Amino acid sequence: METEGLENELIQSIRPSLNELLRIWDYVGYNKLERSQRLKHFVEKLETVLCEVIKEENSARLIMEQKIELRRREIADMCQQLGLAPFLPERGLTSSELMRSLDEKAEELIQQKSARCERYCWLRSKILHLDHLLGGDQISDITKHKLDIDFHTTFPPIIKFFGKSNCIDQNNTDKNGHSNEYESLDPSLISSIQTLPDQINIEKLTEIYEELQSIYTPLANQHAALREDIARVAADIFYQPQSDKEAEILTIVGLKHLCKNGNSISTPGVVRRANDGTNCVMPISTPSENSEVTTNGLDNNHDTYEPVVNKEILRWLTDWRLRLVKEKARLVGTCEELRAYLLQMWKRLDKPESEQKEFLEMHSGYKPETLEALQEEVDRCQQMKWENMQTYLTRLESEALRLASLCCVDEKIIQLPNDSDKQDPEILINHLETILEQLNQTYYLYRPVYECIAVYESSWKQLIDVEARLKDPSIFSNRGGILLKTEKEKKRLLKEVERTEKEAILAIEQYELKSSSHFLLSNGKTFTEHINERWNNYKTLKDTSKSRRSIVPTTSNNSNSTISNNNTTGNTTRPTSANLTGSPVAHT
Incomplete structure (x- = not known):
C-alpha cells in the first residue's frame, strides 16, 4: 500500500472526528492563536499514538520471524524423522505468506508423523496380542531366528505420549489374560515425539505381524470349526457342561440355556470375551476394518471373541468334541435299538398303530429325556408282556417260525431243550426271545x-x-x-x-x-x-x-x-x- 493511499484512508476514517473537533472550537470561540496551539497539541498526541503503533508492529514482526524460525526447525526435524527431503518454501514470499506456507507444511508432516506412530503402535499391539493368543512364545522365535533382533529392545512402546496406554505390552493384560484395547494417539502430542519409528522398523513390524497372522489364522479356523462341531452336537443331545471351561464355550456360542448355572466362572486362557464388537481386536483386521470371528449361527447376538489357540486348548477342544460325538453315537444307537425293540413288542402286544405313531412322533430324536421316555415305555411293555403271557407267547412262536424259515433253519430250533421245564410259559418265552435275537443277528449279518x-x-x-x-x-x-x-x-x-x-x-x-x-x-x-x-x-x-408212470383210464372223478x-x-x-x-x- 502506498503512502498516499494510507493517508487518504486515515483521513477518511478520522474526518468525522475532525469535523466534530472544529464544531467544538467554533462553539467555544477560540481565536486563531488559540486554535494553532490546540492543533499543535493534538498533532503531538497523534504522533505519540503512531509511535506506539509502530512499536507494536515491530514487536509483532519480530515475533513472527521467531515463529518462522521455530517452524522451519520443526519442519526440518520432522522431515529428518520421516526420512523426507528438506522443505524449501518458494522465494519472494512475505513473512505472512511464508508463515502460512510453513503452517500448512507442518500440518501435513504432523499427519504423516501421526499416521506412522499409529501404525507403529497398532502393529506392535497386534503383534503382542497375537503372541498372547498363540501362547506367548512366537515373537522371540521370529525376531531372533529370522531378524536377529530382540523385539522389546528394537521396538519399545511409546507409552508416555498417550493419554492412556494404547500399546499392549507384556504386562499390560488383565487378570484373565485379556489384552487392553487399542486407543488413538492424542494429535496435540504428536510433535512432542522425538524418537519416531523409521520406515524400516515399520516394515519389520509388518513382516512380523503378517507371519504371526499366518500362523494364527489356520489355528483360529480350526478352533472355530471345533466350536461349531461342539455347539451342533451339544445342541442335538442337550449336553450339560461338566466344567466351567465347557460352560464358558457353550455360553459364548449361544447355548447358555444348556448350562445349569448361568453365571459360570470365567476360565482364564480359554477364550477372550469382548465387551462389544467395536473395540475387539479381531484375528484378521486393520484399524479401518470391522471384521469379526463368528460362530456356527446358533445365536448371532452373542458377544464376539477371539480364542486362545495354543496346543493345550486345541487338544482339549478336540478331546471334548470326540467325547460329544461318542455320546451322541451312544444316544442315537441306544434310542434306535429301543425304538426297534418297541416296534417288536408293540406288534406282539397288539398295540394300535395310531398309538405307536403318536408315541414315536412325541419322542423323536435322541436327547437324554427321549432316551428316558423310551426306556420307560420298554419297562411298561415288559410288564404288559407278563400280564398277557399267552397272547404274547403265540405271537412269539409265529415270529420265530417265520424268521427260522427266512434263515433256512429247521423249525425244531424253537423247541425247548429236553432238560427244560416245558410246562413253564416263562421259560418258553425267554427261550423264544433268545432264539429270536440269535436269528435276527444271523439274518441281518x-x-x-x-x-x-x-x-x-x-x-x-x-x-x-x-x-x-x-x-x-x-x-x-x-x-x-x-x-x-x-x-x-x-x-x-x-x-x-x-x-x-x-x-x-x-x-x-x-x-x-x-x-x-x-x-x-x-x-x-x-x-x-x-x-x-x-x-x-x-x-x-x-x-x-x-x-413207474402209466396212463390210467379216467373212469370217474373219484x-x-x-x-x-x-x-x-x-x-x-x-x-x-x-x-x-x-x-x-x-x-x-
Whole structure:
C-alpha cells in the first residue's frame, strides 16, 4: 500500500472526528492563536499514538520471524524423522505468506508423523496380542531366528505420549489374560515425539505381524470349526457342561440355556470375551476394518471373541468334541435299538398303530429325556408282556417260525431243550426271545444272501408243485390243454430256478469276497453243494417217476382223485426250506 493511499484512508476514517473537533472550537470561540496551539497539541498526541503503533508492529514482526524460525526447525526435524527431503518454501514470499506456507507444511508432516506412530503402535499391539493368543512364545522365535533382533529392545512402546496406554505390552493384560484395547494417539502430542519409528522398523513390524497372522489364522479356523462341531452336537443331545471351561464355550456360542448355572466362572486362557464388537481386536483386521470371528449361527447376538489357540486348548477342544460325538453315537444307537425293540413288542402286544405313531412322533430324536421316555415305555411293555403271557407267547412262536424259515433253519430250533421245564410259559418265552435275537443277528449279518436264497426257494417250490401236478394221471386227459400249459409253466420255472440260483451264488461270492470268509450251511456244506445235491435228487426222483408212470383210464372223478393222492404221497419228496437245516456259519 502506498503512502498516499494510507493517508487518504486515515483521513477518511478520522474526518468525522475532525469535523466534530472544529464544531467544538467554533462553539467555544477560540481565536486563531488559540486554535494553532490546540492543533499543535493534538498533532503531538497523534504522533505519540503512531509511535506506539509502530512499536507494536515491530514487536509483532519480530515475533513472527521467531515463529518462522521455530517452524522451519520443526519442519526440518520432522522431515529428518520421516526420512523426507528438506522443505524449501518458494522465494519472494512475505513473512505472512511464508508463515502460512510453513503452517500448512507442518500440518501435513504432523499427519504423516501421526499416521506412522499409529501404525507403529497398532502393529506392535497386534503383534503382542497375537503372541498372547498363540501362547506367548512366537515373537522371540521370529525376531531372533529370522531378524536377529530382540523385539522389546528394537521396538519399545511409546507409552508416555498417550493419554492412556494404547500399546499392549507384556504386562499390560488383565487378570484373565485379556489384552487392553487399542486407543488413538492424542494429535496435540504428536510433535512432542522425538524418537519416531523409521520406515524400516515399520516394515519389520509388518513382516512380523503378517507371519504371526499366518500362523494364527489356520489355528483360529480350526478352533472355530471345533466350536461349531461342539455347539451342533451339544445342541442335538442337550449336553450339560461338566466344567466351567465347557460352560464358558457353550455360553459364548449361544447355548447358555444348556448350562445349569448361568453365571459360570470365567476360565482364564480359554477364550477372550469382548465387551462389544467395536473395540475387539479381531484375528484378521486393520484399524479401518470391522471384521469379526463368528460362530456356527446358533445365536448371532452373542458377544464376539477371539480364542486362545495354543496346543493345550486345541487338544482339549478336540478331546471334548470326540467325547460329544461318542455320546451322541451312544444316544442315537441306544434310542434306535429301543425304538426297534418297541416296534417288536408293540406288534406282539397288539398295540394300535395310531398309538405307536403318536408315541414315536412325541419322542423323536435322541436327547437324554427321549432316551428316558423310551426306556420307560420298554419297562411298561415288559410288564404288559407278563400280564398277557399267552397272547404274547403265540405271537412269539409265529415270529420265530417265520424268521427260522427266512434263515433256512429247521423249525425244531424253537423247541425247548429236553432238560427244560416245558410246562413253564416263562421259560418258553425267554427261550423264544433268545432264539429270536440269535436269528435276527444271523439274518441281518447275511441278509443279502438270505434274500436271494428266499427268492430261489420260492422258485424251487413252484417248480416242485408243477412237477407234482404233472404226475397226476388225470392231466393226461389233456382237457382244455392243461398238460400243455403246465409243461410251459415248468419250462419257465426251470429258467427261473436257474436264474435265482446264479443270483444266490453271486450274492454268496460277493459276501465271501467282502468278509474274507466262507458261507457254509450248518451241515458243513456250501450252498453250491446243496443245490447240486438237490438237482441230483430231483433227477433221480424224476427218472423213478418216469419208470413207474402209466396212463390210467379216467373212469370217474373219484378214481382220478385216489390215484393222484397215492402218487403224490407215495412217490414224491418235495424239498422245502427245511432241507437247508441250520443257519449258515461263516468260517474264515
